Amino acid sequence: MEELGKSEFKIPHHLLLYETVIHNLRRTVKISTIITFLILNSCNLKKSDTDKFKNLKKENDSIYYKYESETIDKIRYEFFIDKNGEFKIKDESGEIQFSQVENITDFEIKDFDLDGYKDVIIIHPSNRVLETLLIYNSSLQKFILIDNFTNYPSSKKIETSRFYYSYQGAGCAQNDWISHLYFIDNYKIIDKGLIVGYGCLKNEKNGIYIYKIAEKDTTLIKYIKNENGFGQEKFDLIDNYWSNNLEKFN
Numbered sequence: 001m002e003e004l005g006k007s008e009f010k011i012p013h014h015l016l017l018y019e020t021v022i023h024n025l026r027r028t029v030k031i032s033t034i035i036t037f038l039i040l041n042s043c044n045l046k047k048s049d050t051d052k053f054k055n056l057k058k059e060n061d062s063i064y065y066k067y068e069s070e071t072i073d074k075i076r077y078e079f080f081i082d083k084n085g086e087f088k089i090k091d092e093s094g095e096i097q098f099s100q101v102e103n104i105t106d107f108e109i110k111d112f113d114l115d116g117y118k119d120v121i122i123i124h125p126s127n128r129v130l131e132t133l134l135i136y137n138s139s140l141q142k143f144i145l146i147d148n149f150t151n152y153p154s155s156k157k158i159e160t161s162r163f164y165y166s167y168q169g170a171g172c173a174q175n176d177w178i179s180h181l182y183f184i185d186n187y188k189i190i191d192k193g194l195i196v197g198y199g200c201l202k203n204e205k206n207g208i209y210i211y212k213i214a215e216k217d218t219t220l221i222k223y224i225k226n227e228n229g230f231g232q233e234k235f236d237l238i239d240n241y242w243s244n245n246l247e248k249f250n
Helices: 013-060 233-244
Strands: 064-072 075-082 087-090 096-100 105-112 119-123 131-137 142-145 164-165 178-183 188-198 206-211 216-224
Touching: 064 105, 075 105, 096 142, 178 206, 178 233, 188 233, 206 233
Parallel strands: none
Antiparallel strands: 064 075, 075 087, 087 096, 105 119, 119 131, 131 142, 164 178, 178 188, 188 206, 206 216
């Protein structure tokens, strides 16, 4: 019996052509889908980036070098140095109560005059202490600028009195120095006394000179000789003398 031989089965040509067309169509659809996805995703990314930029710009408009808030006299105040270096005080209504554009490095919120309400000290860049003072007026609910306060650095209130005293180095690594005694009337500084200290070089001039200041003249009322100067002891001397001799300057 004749054995049937194995014969190769050939796909008709028209079927091969049809399968190729179908394969290419599927591939084209896949590529089109990928391209469409990439385009849509690109649009979303651009929109997202735009939104991020807008949000960043909005945040940048509120960037502060320093920011604090305090409730004073039942009113919330914001104190800040903005990105342009300008110091501002804003009340809870959004009103800018005070602004200062001069060079500013810092500020401090404290009860300077010990009346129970916080005040503001603005600090300026300098090789010495340079400050601006704003006192809170509870009747006006405003911060009031004190005239000429930059000449009275490192000031301190003497408790149970109306007086303040300052300290300022006057050369020779602060071995020479001055201290003013004053009070504040109608937001102006009234000088009442002055201590001048010399201690730069060992000589007969060294010591402290205490003056009483009146409206029309300044009188030397005491001299304490010290050829070696006073060093760090001067701070205790200043505090003790002013605190215990106020009656001489009233």
